[in-house]
Amino acid sequence: MVWWIAWGPFVGVFVARISKGRTIREFVLGVLIGPTLFSTIWFGAFGGVGLYETLTQQGDLLALTQTNVERMTFALLDRLPFSSLTTLATVLAAFLFVVTSVVSAAFVLGTFSTGGNPNPSVRIRLIWGGLLGVLGAAMILSGSTQAMKTLIALGALPFVFITVLLMVCFIRAFREDTAKEASHAAG
Numbered sequence: 001m002v003w004w005i006a007w008g009p010f011v012g013v014f015v016a017r018i019s020k021g022r023t024i025r026e027f028v029l030g031v032l033i034g035p036t037l038f039s040t041i042w043f044g045a046f047g048g049v050g051l052y053e054t055l056t057q058q059g060d061l062l063a064l065t066q067t068n069v070e071r072m073t074f075a076l077l078d079r080l081p082f083s084s085l086t087t088l089a090t091v092l093a094a095f096l097f098v099v100t101s102v103v104s105a106a107f108v109l110g111t112f113s114t115g116g117n118p119n120p121s122v123r124i125r126l127i128w129g130g131l132l133g134v135l136g137a138a139m140i141l142s143g144s145t146q147a148m149k150t151l152i153a154l155g156a157l158p159f160v161f162i163t164v165l166l167m168v169c170f171i172r173a174f175r176e177d178t179a180k181e182a183s184h185a186a187g
Contacts (some may be wrong), residue, residue: 005156005159005160005163006152006155006156006159007101007105008159008163009108009159009162009166010104010105010108010109011104012166013108013111013112014104014107014108015031017118019031046076049076049079049080050062050076053079059079060075061075061076061079073090074087074090077090102129102132102133102136103125103129105128105132106125106126106128106129106132107120107125109128109132110124110125110128113128139151
């Protein structure tokens with residue numbers, strides 16, 4: 001949960017920027033419903049394979065979760081057809097996810113650090129991207145998953161309170177927009 005709260009402001013600003021000019025319906029379908037359906041299918045399919053194997057005691061996926069959870073995705077893909085192709089696709093998707101997340105985070109941090117400038121300079125974005133890259137490398141080289149989790153949790157703690165404030169601001173802005181729409185329609 002803390003991970004989502006930590007990334008919430010970054011994702012929110014980025015999604016708001018790319019959703020400018022869209023209706024709330026388009027936003028909900030494209031940002032909430034679509035990814036939720038995809039995730040449900042994804043987790044249902046792969047979770048079903050793991051659950052089936054565990055219930056029928058045909059493999060060692062359950063034991064792998066306790067000894068080498070980092071290998072889990074690839075062990076699961078090895079049990080499916082076209083494992084070489086799906087493994088390559090998974091690595092590519094993970095790489096693209098990390099790259100787009102860092103680019104988005106650098107963009108949003110650039111926006112925040114320039115006083116809300118919607119188009120921060122390339123230099124500012126490169127500085128933030130470099131800092132994020134160094135931070136990521138330091139976490140990986142530390143070799144401690146627990147240290148990474150603790151650092152993320154500590155970094156996200158202030159956003160718990162900011163998230164509540166953002167929800168209040170969102171509700172207020174939504175009410176103001178609704179009132180403006182009603183006054184334009186009446187007048």
